[in-house]
Amino acid sequence: MTRITAVKTYDLRFPTSNTLSGSDAMNKDPDYSSAYVEVSTDADDGITGVGFVFTIGRGNDIVCAAIDTMAHALVGRNVEELLDNMRIAWDLLVHDSQLRWLGPEKGVAHMAIGALLSALWDIKAKRAGKPLWRLLGEMEPEELVSTLDFRYLTDALRPEEAIDILRDGQRGKQERIANLLEVGYPGYSTAAGWLGYSDEKMIRIAKEETQGKGFTLIKLKVGQNIDDDLRRLALAREAIGPDVRLAVDANQVWDVPQAIEWINAFHEYDLAWVEEPTSPDDVLGHATIARAIDPIPVATGEQMQNRVLYKQYLQANAFGIMQIDATRVAGPQELVLEYLLAAKFGKPVCPHAGGVGLCEAVAHFAMFDYVAVSGTTEGRVIEYVDNQHEHFVHPTEIRNGNYVAPTAPGNGTDMTLETARKYVYQGN
Amino acid sequence: MTRITAVKTYDLRFPTSNTLSGSDAMNKDPDYSSAYVEVSTDADDGITGVGFVFTIGRGNDIVCAAIDTMAHALVGRNVEELLDNMRIAWDLLVHDSQLRWLGPEKGVAHMAIGALLSALWDIKAKRAGKPLWRLLGEMEPEELVSTLDFRYLTDALRPEEAIDILRDGQRGKQERIANLLEVGYPGYSTAAGWLGYSDEKMIRIAKEETQGKGFTLIKLKVGQNIDDDLRRLALAREAIGPDVRLAVDANQVWDVPQAIEWINAFHEYDLAWVEEPTSPDDVLGHATIARAIDPIPVATGEQMQNRVLYKQYLQANAFGIMQIDATRVAGPQELVLEYLLAAKFGKPVCPHAGGVGLCEAVAHFAMFDYVAVSGTTEGRVIEYVDNQHEHFVHPTEIRNGNYVAPTAPGNGTDMTLETARKYVYQGN
Structure with missing residues (x-):
């Protein structure tokens, strides 16, 4: 058994507004930025999970602060249990009964959760030795669907329909x-x-x-x-x-x-x-x-x-x-x-x-x-x-x-x- | 002329989860909290503007961090110019071309802006010697409407319609x-x-x-x-x-x-x-x-x-x-x-x-x-x-x-x- 030992964020900003690359009708002077996160474990496999949120400059620090706060829910957790069904980590973060007030499920808080869940999936894919597209594409339909949250979606898409879609996707x-x-x-x-x-x-x-x-x-x-x-x-x-x-x-x-x-x-x-x-x-x-x-x-x-x-x-x-x-x-x-x-x-x-x-x-x-x-x-x-x-x-x-x-x-x-x-x- | 000299936040949390006051089907154990902000000026009128964001515990620090970052747009600004038409402060915060990416206009970033704009309106009302309801209620329709942002609303409500509604509201x-x-x-x-x-x-x-x-x-x-x-x-x-x-x-x-x-x-x-x-x-x-x-x-x-x-x-x-x-x-x-x-x-x-x-x-x-x-x-x-x-x-x-x-x-x-x-x- 291994545990998550640390979550570290980096507020990275690139001065792209110097060249107006990235300029449009709404975003006149973006400085392309990344609230980048590394999730470490005590496994001796040398694997670090990474995730990030892209922003365009000011406020990248707010996203880093959100990731730092959210990380409390993960540090010390059993890695294998989390990777076995990523729904556990989703529920810990998306359905935290207090953090939910900050959205629900939108904006800074939601993007921060995305960076952390990406980092966990990164560990899962690296441990499996596969690029993420292939890990996802080769999961059994039932296994993948069991990680997904259909709350608020069932009037449009139910879990059984999702499994059917993925089963159809097996051919070829x-x-x-x-x-x-x-x-x-x-x-x-x-x-x-x-x-x-x-x-x-x-x-x-x-x-x-x-x-x-x-x-x-x-x-x-x-x-x-x-x-x-x-x-x-x-x-x-x-x-x-x-x-x-x-x-x-x-x-x-x-x-x-x-x-x-x-x-x-x-x-x-x-x-x-x-x-x-x-x-x-x-x-x-x-x-x-x-x-x-x-x-x-x-x-x-x-x-x-x-x-x-x-x-x-x-x-x-x-x-x-x-x-x-x-x-x-x-x-x-x-x-x-x-x-x-x-x-x-x-x-x-x-x-x-x-x-x-x-x-x-x-x-x-x-x-x-x-x-x-x-x-x-x-x-x-x-x-x-x-x-x-x-x-x-x-x-x-x-x-x-x-x-x-x-x-x-x-x-x-x-x-x-x-x-x-x-x-x-x-x-x- | 006076200037904004400081913006100070307080992460206040009340242990309400002890009593289950506030408990409902989604929010099982809220700790009622306030990301509270004070906006100070160099006027010698003793007035401090206050605003806040209500949260239910974890993540209140993220809102404080957002207010702190947003505050950079206000510190040093001419207070009278801001109070004269609050649309200026709205545009500085809501339409900041980089911060906008964090929403747009939703979640942590939007709530943080709300706390700062509330604090400015608080200064305006205190300087006028009126409770806010009365300050708003006694503004001329055109003056109040000039502070409002109709972007994304004009298919439902145009400024001239808003003025008409407020003019009707003058009677009695x-x-x-x-x-x-x-x-x-x-x-x-x-x-x-x-x-x-x-x-x-x-x-x-x-x-x-x-x-x-x-x-x-x-x-x-x-x-x-x-x-x-x-x-x-x-x-x-x-x-x-x-x-x-x-x-x-x-x-x-x-x-x-x-x-x-x-x-x-x-x-x-x-x-x-x-x-x-x-x-x-x-x-x-x-x-x-x-x-x-x-x-x-x-x-x-x-x-x-x-x-x-x-x-x-x-x-x-x-x-x-x-x-x-x-x-x-x-x-x-x-x-x-x-x-x-x-x-x-x-x-x-x-x-x-x-x-x-x-x-x-x-x-x-x-x-x-x-x-x-x-x-x-x-x-x-x-x-x-x-x-x-x-x-x-x-x-x-x-x-x-x-x-x-x-x-x-x-x-x-x-x-x-x-x-x-x-x-x-x-x-x-």
Whole structure:
């Protein structure tokens, strides 16, 4: 038997606001940051579990403080008992009767829980010698479902339905694993699209990302000025040609009536989706927008607080493309639930990534979905931006526009702390 | 000109889990707590602004950490400029482009902002020599509306509509102020209803609260065991007689199908409302429940994260009684918006209170509504529990079951720190 001996957090901040990489209509000057956590045990296997929350600067310390407080529930616990059914750790953290008041299940507290649960799954995957996508994809349907919390979901997805979905996902699994290891999973690029970039820089990067790197979808940020948006869309379409798909992202900048009016000026650009037209909390607003801008699909999810919101978006048909984020919700179990909900309602999931560590983290869930849930990559792409990958022990690799399937054991988000410690926040 | 010189937080925790006062189906052992903040200036008027976030124990330190981080945006600022239009402080905190990532507008970060904005409004009211309800009620409609943020609301409530509602509220205002000062505002009691209490204790307190103290509505906690619920409802109805209203509160314990089945066993008890049947995030779920249990009204709001959720509940007709909480959202400006939304959709608001400081705080908003928005107390009551009032400089007073209108300048939540400092958390 081994025990959890320590939980240590690092407030890491990268000064990305210097370059306006990452700038959009809502986030004018992000400093990409990570509230990074290491969970240690007294096993002599050399394994440390890692997790993190991505933020964009100020407030990263608050997330670290939340992780530190939540960690009290784990230190001293029996590791094998926790890893045997991760539902125990979920209940300890998500259903702590006092901590629950801080959400419930949203914001800083929920993201902190996600980092800790990710770190435990990282230990489980490392002990099993498998990358997380493969650990999840090779768990028996009943075993995986027993780790999941269906509270507040049963009007949309019941445990028996989840097991059925995963049973269906068993057929052809070995070929899909082989295919994934050979060709990878489709990515798309947001590198050209930041609002802080000049037209020339946008065009140059759009060409590099598509003709050079092989991405078949790029995304531009919009929503600050409609004339700029239309000019940039025309320039981008000209640069990438008719066969590359083009999506846009407003980062929540509009109200519902304004979103409809603005997006309806975009119809001629054959958009793959319009992302985050308004508040992520507004299920009914997104449903109204989705009806009004048809056939342009609405996409959202990078700031979706929890599974209860996803459930409603699916019930209300409020988006055409479901997005997810690796560090917004309570870790792998909630991400698996998100994919199961999407499968139940037949929506494709295109994960949000780009922020420090998000590409490394979210690829595992998209690949798990391909292997064991939806069984397809049709209409599915993972966001990619070439940011801060050099700080990871196993950085995301892109080949021919595809994410290469990770093979190292674990969740893939170990940072090379000799580099990253240079970025430990010193206060302001 | 004066400046903000310091923001100091206190992590105050009261060991209420010893008595099971406050226990319900979801919150088995709360330790009522306050993340309390003082905002000081260099004015020589002796005024300190106070605000707080109510929590139920673990995690109160995380809220204090969030307030400390947010405070950087205020220290050194010109006080008069901030007080002149509180929209500036709202924008500094709610729309900080980096901090926004922690929500947006929900959970720990949003509650921390609420405590700081409350403290600024407290300074404004104290400098004006008025209780907050009267300061808000006597502001010109245009002046008050200029402090409010309608982002994400304009599909339901536009600024010009808000001004119209407040203009209508001018008629008869002086008589209502006089009436409020004379008779107060109706309260209701939850003192009898905690799940941890024996039947005998529940009956005794139910009689004291109604026949003794004059409350005309009491509330029982339900949702742990249906046989217990039905027995307690029958006993309570017998104890209070047919003329006192009876509400129940499930504290989010059910899923949607289970809520409908459970509540439909309650029809014979003539319930004033069923509170928090499921997750506060589930707009569509509440709408489904509301339709299925008609004519019993659904009530919710004490954990409603922000104005975007209230908007949707109103648009979807998902509750019959709107509740609000004084420290869940971003302070007085968001609370005023909640009342304006309720007025637009014609729903009565019955505020949540009872936790340490919540009665003191929320009464000001209910009274502002009576004076300047809805103009009525018909169908409206403020929750009351006799908890921790002794720690306040101006504790809530109840007379004949009514909240007495506060007359002391400010928001009414100054704590007597000689007492409260005994409860500063020493760590675990």
